[in-house]
Amino acid sequence: MEGSSNLSQYNLSDNLEINYNVTSSSKLTLRETTFNNRILLKLEEDEFTTPDEKAKVLIKEISELEYLYSLKLLFENPINRFSPKILRDSLVALSDPDSFDYYDVQSVARLELHLRTWVAVLEQICFTQMRLSKELRDKVYNSLSRFAEIHRKTTRVMQEGIDNKKL
Structure with a gap:
């Protein structure tokens, strides 16, 4: 699992930051899908x-x-x-x-x-x-x-x- 995932951060505003795990097999994230x-x-x-x-x-x-x-x-x-x-x-x-x-x-x-x-x-x-x-x-x-x-x-x-x- 070490090689297949990493911790990603998105700073969406000055006050809010979301952390989540991304696997190599995952599709577009909710954030990417929403913003695209x-x-x-x-x-x-x-x-x-x-x-x-x-x-x-x-x-x-x-x-x-x-x-x-x-x-x-x-x-x-x-x-x-x-x-x-x-x-x-x-x-x-x-x-x-x-x-x-x-x-x-x-x-x-x-x-x-x-x-x-x-x-x-x-x-x-x-x-x-x-x-x-x-x-x-x-x-x-x-x-x-x-x-x-x-x-x-x-x-x-x-x-x-x-x-x-x-x-």
Whole structure:
């Protein structure tokens, strides 16, 4: 393990420094992936500097895979902190299964990415001082069964084929 890993440091600001082990077989780090993401870089250029500002823009385009991936990266970055309102808005947007009303070759990937982003938001909520209303919790729980059904249908459609001859 001595030859395959080393300790790397990134000084992200004057106050914050992250240390982690890098193995020779590891892919891009979260930091590199986040900073190389075209959409997140564009948001920085457009002066959307806070995680809340970026998330607000990305939520509006949540049906686009590139934006959904950028949102996932944003929420998975342990440095980012979000306001309860942005977390709530993201949770509501991701709990809505209405964008899964058609099937294409990317349906499985889109569904997986959507669910992973949803989990990243839920993890952020767990570490934020906020409490969801019973109505919102119920809405989130109820949407889980809808996403399970979407998964079953998507799997079946992909096995049958996605051409329109099966209508």
